[in-house]
Amino acid sequence: MRASRIFMYAVSADTVKVCGSSTTLTSSTVSGYSNLIWNDGSTNTSLNVTSSGDYWWQVTGTNAVANGDFTNTSSGTRGFTSSYTYKTSGCNNCCCGILSLEGTYSINSNPNNLHTNFVSMGDHTTGTGNMLIVNGASTANVTVWTENITVQANTDYVFSVWVASVNPQAPAQLQFSINGVPLGSTIQASTTTGVWQYFTTTWNSGSNSGSLPIALVNQNIAASGNDFAVDDIVFAPVYRKNIHVVLNPLPVLSLTGPNSACGTYDITKAIVGYDPTTYTYVVKNSSGTVITNTGAISQSGTYTITEQNKLTGCTSAAVQTTVNIIPNPVKPGISPS
Numbered sequence: 001m002r003a004s005r006i007f008m009y010a011v012s013a014d015t016v017k018v019c020g021s022s023t024t025l026t027s028s029t030v031s032g033y034s035n036l037i038w039n040d041g042s043t044n045t046s047l048n049v050t051s052s053g054d055y056w057w058q059v060t061g062t063n064a065v066a067n068g069d070f071t072n073t074s075s076g077t078r079g080f081t082s083s084y085t086y087k088t089s090g091c092n093n094c095c096c097g098i099l100s101l102e103g104t105y106s107i108n109s110n111p112n113n114l115h116t117n118f119v120s121m122g123d124h125t126t127g128t129g130n131m132l133i134v135n136g137a138s139t140a141n142v143t144v145w146t147e148n149i150t151v152q153a154n155t156d157y158v159f160s161v162w163v164a165s166v167n168p169q170a171p172a173q174l175q176f177s178i179n180g181v182p183l184g185s186t187i188q189a190s191t192t193t194g195v196w197q198y199f200t201t202t203w204n205s206g207s208n209s210g211s212l213p214i215a216l217v218n219q220n221i222a223a224s225g226n227d228f229a230v231d232d233i234v235f236a237p238v239y240r241k242n243i244h245v246v247l248n249p250l251p252v253l254s255l256t257g258p259n260s261a262c263g264t265y266d267i268t269k270a271i272v273g274y275d276p277t278t279y280t281y282v283v284k285n286s287s288g289t290v291i292t293n294t295g296a297i298s299q300s301g302t303y304t305i306t307e308q309n310k311l312t313g314c315t316s317a318a319v320q321t322t323v324n325i326i327p328n329p330v331k332p333g334i335s336p337s
């Protein structure tokens with residue numbers, strides 16, 4: 001049930017039309033999801049918007065990766081497999097430590113503990129925890145890390161990872177992969193060692209459901225180097241709300257006045273830039289009664305006018321003007337009947 005609900009949410013985009021120069025968008029709570037983030041990276045429950053355009057907020061469900069922070073090291077709880085060779089003990093006749101050979105990996109709190117040429121650095125999770133440390137080999141399309149994850153159909157997922165180079169040579173080129181299909185752009189690690197970088201991609205499961213292998217695949221074919229650390233792998237359902245915002249300006253009405261006329265007054269002449277094609281004008285007298293005969297006002301007084309843009313529906317502030325009607329002189333000898 002949840003999966004279909006998420007799908008409906010994910011494909012829907014609200015359109016918010018507002019009269020004015022800004023509006024506030026507000027996120028909502030999605031049960032079981034947290035870590036709210038807006039398109040601009042902010043994490044408040046609402047976002048102030050001052051230009052038309054497309055916006056989104058997103059919350060993330062529970063991480064499905066079993067040991068994404070690499071706390072567990074024993075074979076029963078490690079939670080993943082690799083096409084490289086797991087090393088926990090010394091390397092006979094090796095130069096530099098237990099990861100001296102290409103195509104080996106281990107879990108440790110410091111790359112330098114495993115290879116004397118690897119940088120000394122802390123993990124991403126806490127700075128003192130464990131990370132996956134890899135002496136990558138020069139073979140492309142090798143699975144560095146993989147775990148079978150149960151996915152729901154028609155659900156959006158986020159797949160993210162933190163990567164650091166532990167050796168400046170030939171930085172790692174990794175690829176997200178789901179069910180053997182490459183996903184997103186290549187994860188290009190830095191030539192600077194010891195700096196954690198965040199990589200993320202999204203995936204819609206479509207008709208896929210059940211247990212699928214999700215993986216990080218090595219695409220580097222450099223002979224030496226290609227040595228890196230991985231930490232805090234997340235694969236989680238994600239709910240994103242897309243919001244299309246249209247901000248329409250408020251019309252600004254300007255009137256001339258005070259206005260005088262003999263007999264009757266066409267009050268549309270008081271409207272600066274009178275444009276009945278674009279606007280609907282509403283004229284009221286001082287009692288608040290709408291005047292329909294705007295072309296021939298016969299009563300002196302204060303009149304209030306608003307203009308509404310016919311296309312956007314946005315209405316100006318009410319503006320007042322005064323009209324002074326001067327009675328026409330009555331011809332002598334003729335009495336009003």
Ligand SMILES: [Ca+2]
Nearest residue numbers: 069123125130
């Ligand atoms: Ca960690």
Ligand SMILES: [Ca+2]
Nearest residue numbers: 135136225226
């Ligand atoms: Ca290597």
